Amino acid sequence: MPDEFPADSYLKFQKKMPGATYVIQPSIKMCFDDGKLAVGKRVFDAGCGRGFHTKRFLEWAKEYLPKTPNVHLEVQSIVDLKIPSDIEKFDVVTSIFVLHFINKREDLRKAIHNLSCLLKSGGTLIACFPNFEAGFEWPRDEALKFGIGMSFDESAGFKDGLAAKINIYQGNEIKVSMGAYLWLRSTYQEFLEEAGFEKINFLSPIVSEEGKNEFGAEFFHNLLNPPKDIFVKAVKK
Numbered sequence: 001m002p003d004e005f006p007a008d009s010y011l012k013f014q015k016k017m018p019g020a021t022y023v024i025q026p027s028i029k030m031c032f033d034d035g036k037l038a039v040g041k042r043v044f045d046a047g048c049g050r051g052f053h054t055k056r057f058l059e060w061a062k063e064y065l066p067k068t069p070n071v072h073l074e075v076q077s078i079v080d081l082k083i084p085s086d087i088e089k090f091d092v093v094t095s096i097f098v099l100h101f102i103n104k105r106e107d108l109r110k111a112i113h114n115l116s117c118l119l120k121s122g123g124t125l126i127a128c129f130p131n132f133e134a135g136f137e138w139p140r141d142e143a144l145k146f147g148i149g150m151s152f153d154e155s156a157g158f159k160d161g162l163a164a165k166i167n168i169y170q171g172n173e174i175k176v177s178m179g180a181y182l183w184l185r186s187t188y189q190e191f192l193e194e195a196g197f198e199k200i201n202f203l204s205p206i207v208s209e210e211g212k213n214e215f216g217a218e219f220f221h222n223l224l225n226p227p228k229d230i231f232v233k234a235v236k237k
């Protein structure tokens, strides 16, 4: 896990950002079969950061269970993950906005392989990352509206692993800028298949009813058409 990730600024930003609360969280919940996939399950959240989304998995499980499940935290990179040979494998592995911080194709391959190794046969992987296929359309007014945007060196062309900057705004200013790498969906598909996944589905995010009530559906239109982020849900063979 890279030391330089601005985890505290990111958490502060997530708490205020309508996209995180009203789009990303309900979309993760959708991938968790409306939360039911968290119930009584072993879940590994790879690259959990400050746990903004991980906490929700526990809440969904608690809706059905009387007590808080056990939580264990470990600091490792998913690229060079050390997995004890006697580990009890997981029912669900999530990786929310992590894979696009990997800058080499071979490392992405290794990371997806490692996530697969953590899962039981029949277990589910849920990941999300920026949707490269959405293209270069990240207008500044949308970035200011959502507090986050992406910039590229477009002269480099539309190529796999394109370097990008994810910019977090405060007012009109960029507060934090993080380097990221945009991998094509076909690359994810290839590495997922190679790592032993089937039923690989790329899913568009959704907006929650709360989000529509608070901001109106139109507010989120450009974020979802085409979707700026994409989810993948896949089952380990």
Ligand SMILES: C[S@@+](CC[C@H](N)C(=O)[O-])C[C@H]1O[C@@H](n2cnc3c(N)ncnc32)[C@H](O)[C@@H]1O
Pocket (backbone or CB within 6 Å): 001, 002, 005, 007, 010, 046, 047, 048, 049, 050, 051, 052, 053, 076, 077, 078, 079, 095, 096, 097, 098, 101, 102
């Ligand atoms: C945008 S944050 C997302 C955090 C959390 N998943 C969330 O959605 O709130 C990206 C996270 O990925 C982590 N990360 C980046 N590269 C990683 C790697 N190779 N192995 C493990 N974690 C990594 C960073 O440390 C950071 O916590």
